[in-house]
Amino acid sequence: MLSAREVFCGGNSKIYVGSDEEVIAMLRFDPLFRDLDRLTQQLWGNPVGTATRPAVMPMDVWREGDKFVVELDLPGIKPDSIDVTVDQGALTVRAERPYAGDEGHDWVAAERPHGVFSRQLFLGDQLDTEHVGADYTDGVLRLTVPVAEAAKPRKIAIQSGAAQQAISA
Numbered sequence: 001m002l003s004a005r006e007v008f009c010g011g012n013s014k015i016y017v018g019s020d021e022e023v024i025a026m027l028r029f030d031p032l033f034r035d036l037d038r039l040t041q042q043l044w045g046n047p048v049g050t051a052t053r054p055a056v057m058p059m060d061v062w063r064e065g066d067k068f069v070v071e072l073d074l075p076g077i078k079p080d081s082i083d084v085t086v087d088q089g090a091l092t093v094r095a096e097r098p099y100a101g102d103e104g105h106d107w108v109a110a111e112r113p114h115g116v117f118s119r120q121l122f123l124g125d126q127l128d129t130e131h132v133g134a135d136y137t138d139g140v141l142r143l144t145v146p147v148a149e150a151a152k153p154r155k156i157a158i159q160s161g162a163a164q165q166a167i168s169a
Helices: 002-008 031-045
Strands: 014-017 020-025 059-064 069-075 084-085 090-097 115-122 131-138 141-145 155-160 163-168
Touching: 031 059, 084 141
Parallel strands: none
Antiparallel strands: 014 020, 059 069, 069 141, 084 090, 090 115, 131 141, 155 163
16 A cells, blocks of 8 residues: 555656556655655654654545545644735644743653644645645544535537437546
8 A cells, every 4th residue: 555655746746546656746746855854754753753753644544435535633732823824825824832832841751742743635626725625633633625616527518410428528
């Protein structure tokens, strides 16, 4: 199975739906960020993240009829510290988990990441960025991105003399 990173990285931004392959410029990672992230992981290791360098928000994406669904894991994040914005086709998710440690403790382990988490997805023109939905339940942020009406299949009426006949385009 392909991970979200494998599916959406690269120039073609491929999404696999069932056995058919759709090439859709729905989501892709900024190549500069991808290369920087790869270099950082090679230098410092630990792709899961640390308390000082939070891990990237794990993400799943799939198509459900006329919409795409994006789920991001954000455990332990308060809903009021999550921001979702769309600006010029870029959907940005930003969340903050403040450091909850007490300086008076003798820490044995402090592995839970804290700080600012951010993920940016680039949405194609065939998606309806005006109607993106967001829901946060049980530590999972679920975004729904509908396909734009202009990108959906439609019937075209053909006129032949006085009779009209509808066919699928």
